[in-house]
Amino acid sequence: MAAPETPAPNRPARAKKRSVEEIKSDSHYLSQGIAEEMFDASSDHVSDGVYQLLKFSGMYQQDDRDQRKARRQAGLDKAYSFMLRSRAPGGRLTAAQYLVHDRLADEVGNGTLRLTTRQGIQLHGILKGDVKETIRALHREMVNTLAACGDVNRNVMACPAPERSRQHALLEEVAREIDAHLLPRSEAYYQLWLDGERQPLPAEATPSAAFVAPTDAVEPIYGRTYLPRKFKIGIAFPHDNCVDVFTQDIGIVPVMDGEALRGFNLLIGGGMGMSHTDADTHPVLGKELGFVTREQLLRTVEGIVTVQRDFGNREERKFARMKYLVEARGVAWFRGELERRLGFALGDWVPVGPFAVDDHLGWREQGDGRFYLGIPIENGRIKDAGPMRLRTALRELLTRYPNEVRITPQHNLLVTNLSAQDREPIEALLREHGVRTVGEITQARRYAMACPALPTCGLAVAESERMLPGVIGALERELEALGLGGEEIAIRMTGCPNGCARPYTAELAFVGRSLDKYNIYVGGAFEGTRLVSEYAQMVAGGDLAATVAPLLRLWRDQRDPGERFGDFCHRVGVERLREAAQGVVAA
The missing domain is CATH 3.30.413.10 (Sulfite Reductase Hemoprotein, domain 1)
Structure with a gap:
């Protein structure tokens, strides 16, 4: 669909800008006003209010800033488009799910894919009129974009290594369970983009009865105005902190007794954002909160989310992340409020071994007789550029070997379930397309x-x-x-x-x-x-x-x-x- 050449409008004086909290409150659970603007073919962009609500559906309105000056001089408005982000707990996708992104990159995007540092995929350059069909095409391969952005819990991160061990399987299970449990319950996403079709989206857990607000049946976890700001969760073993667990709002660290799971240590209040012009804003590492059993984990995670929901700063968005609440009130207060809601006490943090990092690149054994290959993707951008035809190589590889892929927290790609016999032809395919493997790049x-x-x-x-x-x-x-x-x-x-x-x-x-x-x-x-x-x-x-x-x-x-x-x-x-x-x- 061609972008309309929209003349720069003669704008009247602007009314007072509504706050994001007002926009969320007036949205009737993310459903008001979006359809009127998104399905209006006479305009190529949306208002600020709708822009804020679209984040909950996994998209940002953007424009090509390289073109701004020339378009302004030509009397044209900005070159608007949308970025659409898919959610993939733990970075796990089938080959077909990856390939539908690859196809859409040409059909509606800018010809590239962007792997994210939260283990998702972004499509850039989508025009407004193509957004709905793009979401529907992803949905047909059981991929969705719900809650990939917005003031809700984002994609839950976990180690992507497909090693066939009980420990790694546990991390995948926990990531998917938390991700499904904290999805928004509003029907807006399904009604707007999928005409009411909910399947085959992931099965959703039932919110804990202790936290259900009787007057808010639509969003029992988030409420009418959702969270004060975005929320991030990551799960990592101490010996493999590839997810940067200390940077998460909730960091979850499994505690093992040999092969057996003892429970989980919890970190709270990590976060990276800051402002150069405000010294009161700063990055923070997560702080030790305590220890819970496997049976207590999901309820405890939900409880932490509700504490942030009820006490997080809704007056100033730059102080709305949970890290500022934890700093202002202290870990002891936070733990006390959480335990009051849970009805049980957390255990004390269990000392764990030193933290280490593995980027999972190169050929690795999975533990079941098969292998996976970690392919470095510079800055997460998958494209064909000059002699390095990375996007074509990955398309051909996953067409020939339709196995699972995993996106890493370092925005690289793992291709799984390979045999020893696959190694030589895969390496030949990568060489043919100019793709460098991990042994061909520097450590820097x-x-x-x-x-x-x-x-x-x-x-x-x-x-x-x-x-x-x-x-x-x-x-x-x-x-x-x-x-x-x-x-x-x-x-x-x-x-x-x-x-x-x-x-x-x-x-x-x-x-x-x-x-x-x-x-x-x-x-x-x-x-x-x-x-x-x-x-x-x-x-x-x-x-x-x-x-x-x-x-x-x-x-x-x-x-x-x-x-x-x-x-x-x-x-x-x-x-x-x-x-x-x-x-x-x-x-």
Whole structure:
């Protein structure tokens, strides 16, 4: 469907903008006003109020910011389109579910797929008139976009490794159970996009009777105005914290006695977002809340959500995440309020072994005689570009081997259930299409992550996905010259301070400050257990690698044996690093 060339409107004076809380309250459970605007063919975009409600259906209204200036000069309005995000608990999809996204990328999107750091898939560039049929096409393959965005619980993250063990199967089971239990109950999504058809969406658990509000039968968990802000849950073993469990509103850590599950440790109040202009906003790591049994977990998770629902800040959205509630009231208060609702006491946090990270790339055994292959996807973008025809390669691979795929929290892709005999033809297929495997990229590029940022994200103030590959290239050359080319280092970049690529737990992070200007952060833990410290402000994009180069040299010369870059920076401290780096530059 071709985009209408809409003249820039002669807008009257604007009325006072409604708050998001007012928009939600007036929406009659997300159903009012959407159809009138989304199915109006005379316009290619929607009002701010409908834009806010569409998030709950997994979409954002965007425009191509590369075209803004030229269109404005031509007297045209913005080039509007929609980003649609699919929800996949634990990142698990069938080959057919992946392939329907691939097909839609050409039919209605911009010809690319974007794997997300929360294990979902985004389609970009969808025009308003194509949104409904896109959702219906996904639905026919048992994929939905409900609650992939909005002030509700988002996609539940879990380790994607398809190892055939009781422990990994348990994580998948728990992720799907929580995801289904916390889905919104409003019929708006099904009525708007699927004409009332609910199947074959996931089976939904019944909310705990203790939390059902008798006057709010439509949304017994969320209520009329849903949550104050988005909500995120992740599940991780200590030995495999690939989901960055400390960055979640609720972090769930299984406690094992050998092969047997003892229960779950719970973290609360993690979150990445902040604002450069408000020192009261900041990233936070989750805090230890307590321990629950398997039987208590779902009810406890729901109870935590309802505490945030009832006490979270609804006056200022920048302070609406649960991390600020936990900081303001304290963990002891939160635990007491939660236990009052539950009717039982939580156990104490159980000490667990040190945290570690596995990105699951390369060929791995599943434990059942079969293998999976982890394919690195630079910054999560699946496309054909020049000699590297990644999207075509994956399409052919999954057509020839119609197995499950898993999206990782590092926005890479795992292809599962392969035999030893599949290895040679698959590697030949990837080589034929110019696709690099994990053994063909550096450690710096392997662990790098970036958010989409420009030109589609309306919040971006600087480049990220399009900028980071060049920065990594410059850092690769510096690391190689220093003899550090084989060292693991977690590098992340975002185009704004909201932190979608989780920069604030990285060893080295670049966060957009303004157009082509970035703040540099160092000292996070490779394992995701420590926050970064600010090292430099307002560094031009072209100067990022040169600004970091003295730190890499100091790391080589002054680190303890085997010390990671983030640990070195944390031990030395940013003040001493700044002073020492000046000496390196002067020399």
